[in-house]
Amino acid sequence: MTSIKKWPAMDPKRIEKLKDYWENGRSIDGIDPDVKAHLLRMRTMGDGKGIEVIGNTNKDYLGAFMAPFSRDTANADIAVVGLPFEKSAPMNSGHKYGPKILRELSKNFMGTTEPWLDGKFDIPFDLARIIDYGTVDTYGCLDRTTEVEVALEQFKKIVIEDGCSTFMWGGDHTVTYVPIHSLGELYGPLGIIHFDAHYDLVTKADFNYPYHSGNMFTKNMSEGNLDPERMIQMGIRGRMTGLVGGHAKNLGVTTVMAEECRVTPAEEMAQRVIEVVGDGPVYLTFDLDSLDPIYNHASSAVEPFGLSANWCWDVMKLVRASGKVNLVGADVVEYAPGSDPTRVCGYVAAGLSWKLLCWLADDMAKRNGEKRATVWDMAFGRVSL
């Protein structure tokens, strides 16, 4: 046996202190005051039983990010909505199950996460009344137009009548027509922050389809709900690039190719985004195919040589931190879980979704001029913390 030189023992007084901490020390005594207030509020709910929102325990009676399921949009500020549309996927399909799987994976990101700016924590459920509206049921809608119109009808109530913002999961990218149309009508013409491998700027003159995964922006422009001069696209590459690029130029949309994104620091890109979208209402749409296939290969039109998830998050974080951009709605689209058996792409998508929900809640509180806390309806059952 080789000789072992034992490290000197710890001072017995230190061990005594650590023993006392083991017996009596609680995490809540050392945390950020806002996070502490959030946890204490959680504990008071549900007849004193609290709600189990601080553990990833995959409860089916809670919705996206552990938000309460509800359709009471008149008493909500942000509705998480799933739109299971997949009729316009050019290649791989299966987006129909995107919202269902992302809802489950999103429960990994609820409550509070790391500080995002100067030690400030995200606590979206203390900023805005967030609900999970569930997924729009389009069963029996056997053509694209009917399916979009069913969703439009529901968004009319959620957004236009009740003034609720939406965070949406697709679905193929056609779904983005619906919130832009509704939020544009509520807030006026929107600026767009668009992550995508594709321009998605085809016109009726190119393809005469009423709704399509490539015409949701141009159709909204033609209806006055989207200002092309306040639109910036990042990550463009791959098939269709040569064909559709002319539209971006003709319409005055700012396009940043994937190759340029990869050599542009996030700080510089965030500045460009802020300059393009201005201080009017802004919508952010994240097509997962903007990402390199190592972060996402579960979309219908996968394109190699794409963006990194971390760079995208850095750009979003810096735009948000500037406080100059007024985000009124967001989505993450093109997730087809059948192509993602390990769920790695899904976790990236759900993680980005959480960041966007936090940003939306922050800007919603600013527009409301007050914090409005989410309250869970405990009718789903008595749970304990």
Ligand SMILES: [Mn+2]
């Ligand atoms: Mn795309």
